[in-house]
Amino acid sequence: MRTTDPLKHHAIRAALRIHDHLAGTNCLSGLIQLPTHEWDHSAKLLQRLELALRRGWRAASDSLLADLEYSLRRLRTECDTCHANLPRSVAANRLAPPGEIVADILAVDAEFNGLAIKLDENLLQVQTDPIVLEQTALGRFRIELRWELIGHERSYEVIAETPNTPENDEEVTHPHVRDRLLCEGEGKAPICRALAEGRLLDFFTLVRQVLETYNPGSAYVELSRWNGVACKDCGYVMPGDGYGICDRCEDPLCSDCSVGCSRCDRYVCNGCSTTCEACERTVCESCLQSTDSGRLLCPTCLEETLEESDENHYSEEDASPDAALFPTGAAPATDALCVGEVALPA
Amino acid sequence: MKVLVINNDGGGFADYVDVPEGTTVRDMFQREVRSGKSDSYLIRVNRQPVPSDQVLCANDRISFTPIKVQGAR
Numbered sequence: 001m002r003t004t005d006p007l008k009h010h011a012i013r014a015a016l017r018i019h020d021h022l023a024g025t026n027c028l029s030g031l032i033q034l035p036t037h038e039w040d041h042s043a044k045l046l047q048r049l050e051l052a053l054r055r056g057w058r059a060a061s062d063s064l065l066a067d068l069e070y071s072l073r074r075l076r077t078e079c080d081t082c083h084a085n086l087p088r089s090v091a092a093n094r095l096a097p098p099g100e101i102v103a104d105i106l107a108v109d110a111e112f113n114g115l116a117i118k119l120d121e122n123l124l125q126v127q128t129d130p131i132v133l134e135q136t137a138l139g140r141f142r143i144e145l146r147w148e149l150i151g152h153e154r155s156y157e158v159i160a161e162t163p164n165t166p167e168n169d170e171e172v173t174h175p176h177v178r179d180r181l182l183c184e185g186e187g188k189a190p191i192c193r194a195l196a197e198g199r200l201l202d203f204f205t206l207v208r209q210v211l212e213t214y215n216p217g218s219a220y221v222e223l224s225r226w227n228g229v230a231c232k233d234c235g236y237v238m239p240g241d242g243y244g245i246c247d248r249c250e251d252p253l254c255s256d257c258s259v260g261c262s263r264c265d266r267y268v269c270n271g272c273s274t275t276c277e278a279c280e281r282t283v284c285e286s287c288l289q290s291t292d293s294g295r296l297l298c299p300t301c302l303e304e305t306l307e308e309s310d311e312n313h314y315s316e317e318d319a320s321p322d323a324a325l326f327p328t329g330a331a332p333a334t335d336a337l338c339v340g341e342v343a344l345p346a
Numbered sequence: 347m348k349v350l351v352i353n354n355d356g357g358g359f360a361d362y363v364d365v366p367e368g369t370t371v372r373d374m375f376q377r378e379v380r381s382g383k384s385d386s387y388l389i390r391v392n393r394q395p396v397p398s399d400q401v402l403c404a405n406d407r408i409s410f411t412p413i414k415v416q417g418a419r
Contacts, residue, residue: 084357094360100407107393176417185418190358201393202354205411209388215416 007109008102010117014124015101018147022095022198025151035078042071085189096198104200112204113140122148126204127161131174133214134223138164138174143207150195158182158207166221167229167240174211175219184210185218233257233270248272248284263287263298276301347404353378354411355387365402372398379410386413 049064096104105124109115112126125144130137139162149155157180160173171179184191187210194202216222228237231254232246238254246253247266258267261284268284275282278301288296297305347367351374352360365374371391375384375398384398388411391400402408 086357103393176419178419183418185416186412187415187417189356190354190415193358193360194354197360199352199360202352202358202409202411205388206354206358206415209411209413209415210417213414213416215418218416218418220419 007115007117008106010119011102011105011109012098013119014117014147015098015105017119017122018101018150018198018200019095019098021148021150022196034082035075038071038075038078042068042075045071081189094197101198101200104198104202107201108204111201112208114142122146124200128208128211131211133175133212136164136223136226141174141177141211143204145195145200145203154181155195156182156203156207158211164226166226169221172220175214175216175221175223176210178220182207182210183218183220185215186210231257246272248286261287263300278305347402349374349402349405350407351378352407352409354409355379355382369402370398371396371400371402371408374402374408375410382412387411388413 045064045068049061049068052060052064105115105117108124108126112128114125114127116123116125118125123144123146125142128141128143130140132138139160142159142161143156144159145156147155158174158177159180160177163170163173166172169178173180174182176183176185184207187206191203191206191210194200194206214223216224225237228240229243229252230237231243232251234254234257236254236256238244238252244253244255244258244267245251246258246269248268249272251269253267253269257270259270259273259282260267261273262281263283264287266284272286273282273284274288274296276288276298277295278297281298283298287298289299289302290296291302291305347365348362349365349369350360351363352358371389372384375387375389379387388409389396389398390409390411391402391406393407393409
């Protein structure tokens with residue numbers, strides 16, 4: 001076969017190599033996998049939920065119930081996928097002949113931008129049009145297929161040309177792409193089968209269709225949170241270029257959730273604030289001090305309590321017939337707040 | 347006559363099937379993708395987009411690819 005068209009020449013050489021690789025590999029071997037991982041995960045969640053219910057942990061129970069519900073939904077989806085992946089017969093696997101693979105490569109060139117065939121790297125790559133999902137521009141994506149890896153893990157990658165990542169996860173370049181890996185969802189079986197059979201046009205088309213579809217129910221980062229930062233306490237999404245933070249832990253915090261410390265005047269989140277056990281004013285955890293008996297008090301209350309304790313202590317000393325045994329400055333250690341309890345000397 | 351049918355919905359199966367002469371793209375879609383609407387799919391014959399009333403020929407390769415394919419995380 002002779003051709004002067006460089007693209008066709010490269011396509012033929014690539015097609016022959018791809019065909020050879022696919023003919024020697026059982027590329028469908030990993031397609032049918034029973035969802036044992038999801039089953040095990042659900043069983044563990046159920047155990048933890050039962051424990052939380054027995055102990056009366058209401059908040060933990062609610063959270064675990066939601067996790068279990070999500071896990072069971074995934075289990076059901078995985079079972080459906082597994083069922084759908086069963087071939088009609090054991091002889092149904094069909095490998096495209098080299099001529100069809102060449103036709104696919106030429107069709108890919110007509111349908112996608114920037115087809116590159118890198119024979120020395122066993123690589124085929126194309127570029128999508130700019131992708132916009134729910135008014136969020138994610139830019140173009142490059143799909144790189146390394147054909148010698150078909151049938152193994154990660155034979156292709158999806159790379160953002162001009163990444164628009166959410167603020168809190170730079171590995172995510174698309175709601176369904178993390179670390180260049182597309183989570184194919186519904187597309188898993190048809191993509192795997194298209195690759196195994198050498199249907200490259202179908203493969204690139206399917207990957208593009210997944211990239212052009214948004215599934216908010218199962219996204220690494222939801223688009224509603226893409227261009228903003230969620231308040232740590234209530235989840236309210238604030239603009240990325242203007243939001244408050246907790247002065248202590250520095251997590252994002254909205255104005256409704258920030259609490260002023262009555263001692264140091266810093267604004268802190270719910271997790272970094274607490275109330276003084278004596279005066280019940282809100283203070284940040286750094287300003288709170290613990291007494292010997294374990295009470296948590298603000299510095300003002302702690303000082304007052306110590307003074308009170310000292311006064312009571314000295315008045316008791318004066319009245320005690322044993323006062324002479326404890327000269328001033330040599331009294332045994334006492335709990336400042338457990339007034340009236342004096343440790344006996346050894 | 348035999349045609350190669352590729353259904354990229356669900357399991358993504360490709361198989362040769364026997365169809366009568368005069369079978370159109372619409373007929374084939376209704377036979378292979380029973381629950382979907384044709385405007386929700388990219389329908390190609392021999393890798394080219396086609397109208398739904400096109401009549402299939404022997405050894406044609408017809409493929410149905412959903413426009414929306416939901417990814418996951």
